[in-house]
Amino acid sequence: MSMGPGLGGGRGMRPGTSLVRNGQDPATTQRLPKGLIRRVWRQFARPYRGKLVQLLVAISAASALVVVPALLIQPIVNAISSQPPGAARIVTVYALALFGVAIAASAFSLWQRYLSSWIGEQLIFDLRRMLYDHVQRMPLAFFTRTQTGALISRLNNDVIGAQRALTGTFGTLTANIVQVVAAVGTMFAIEWRLTLLTLSVLPLFVVLAKNVGKKLQALTRESMQLNAEMNTVMTERFNVSGALLVKLFGRPVQETGTFAGSAQRVADVGIRSAVVGRLFFVILSLVGALGTAAVYLIGGRLALSGQMSPGAVVAFAALVTQAYQPLAALTNAPVEVLTALVSFDRVFEILDLRHPIADAEGAVALAAPRGEIVFDDVRFAYPSAADSSLASLERGFGAVLDATPGAEVLHGVSFVAEPGQTVALVGPSGAGKSTIIGLVSRLYDVTSGAVRLDGHDVRDVTLASLSAAVGVVSQDPHLFHDTIRENLRYARPEATDAQIEAACRAAQIHTVIAALADGYDTVVGDPAARSSAWRSRVCY
């Protein structure tokens, strides 16, 4: 048996990670992959298609109703200006109709809101459950590299972003299309020359809107990334181990400085998005004002020469704004759809991570394990950064992952640990003791050679039976925020109280637990670590 000297000083550093700080962040500039929309549809929209169709109907009805008031105003204004017989009745009927339309529009808008929130919340639930399930099955290498904060942000912010993409963007798109068709169609019916005139300013607007839209998309991605970085700083410091380190060795002023720097970047990007977003609306309202002015200028003259009724001019002016607004939004629709899909892309990025350590095809369950452990010429190198993590989940804006595997840590280790035998591995720090133990539980897989348990290669048995057979007390115990009893039961949920107590007596910890006020029902874990005698005695 030969154990390597290990990589001196390699611990704590991240071998192979190079931080590129040139502002070109691959996570914020990357293009969306092909087929993303099809995948979103297949995986997340299709199950709700019934509700989605209803939503489509509700949105279309509500949007189409938007142009109706302009049409109802026309006879009112005409009746007032030309005062035909029965003018008062016309005014009353159309005024009441205006209110009726408003009631119908409100009903549709409530129905629409119910449907979009139903679909949205269901989608959030689906995505969260899928992500959680996928992430917890990732190999340990993933967690050793990944920033918890960035990961949690994926499960919170990006999942909500994806929901907005499906219900928000999809809804606005439909509403805008229906509204444009209804408004422009009605305008053409009233006065086609005036319609062409008012639409002629649009190309100028399209160019402006496109540019602003691109800028907004870039800012959205950047903002998500910066938020994740800020969360990482907090999650790393605000847990017991992180806080302890900061207390013992940290410099609070610098710590606050680091956090403030991160929070400042979030603030800066927030201001930039707000201003750019507003710029969009400023341009929009200026174009709208120009259109309305043109309608009164030309339409007013047409009405004076008797070619248009006064009511038609007023109705037309109202319709111009109703057409511009959705048209403006639609010029930017491709960008908005892409921006919204960024979140789906970020969610899929995680769901597509491979699970390299999973049950092999035809894996067998270890039955009644005896406990013979054989290492047969085992060579092992820790996997490369690129193989175990994602650039966007690593520290730093623009982290680029190295694909070269770590240096070999175990150079042909062979030994046999017989059932019932007590074997101690002794060696200097970094020699590879913990690595050897990890290979038995398949925290990692060997690079070459084999680890056998009762004659079975550990890669050929099911992970569930392997973890049931191998008990590990780690160097750095972790307790969940729950009672001692439930923490002990984590490895074997069906253990009886008597079995738990017997195990604790064997580990000579029973008297310590029994002396606590709540005994086995004492709550331990992170928040309790401050005062808990149990934790201080057992874990430090």
Ligand SMILES: Nc1ncnc2c1ncn2[C@@H]1O[C@H](COP(=O)(O)OP(=O)(O)OP(=O)(O)O)[C@@H](O)[C@H]1O
């Ligand atoms: N997650 C990891 N990624 C990359 N390299 C690692 C990782 N964990 C350990 N190493 C490297 O593998 C070598 C063996 O480490 P290991 O933790 O097995 O040593 P050890 O014998 O348990 O040391 P100690 O006595 O300090 O616990 C060291 O060079 C270490 O830097």
Ligand SMILES: [Mg+2]
């Ligand atoms: Mg160790």
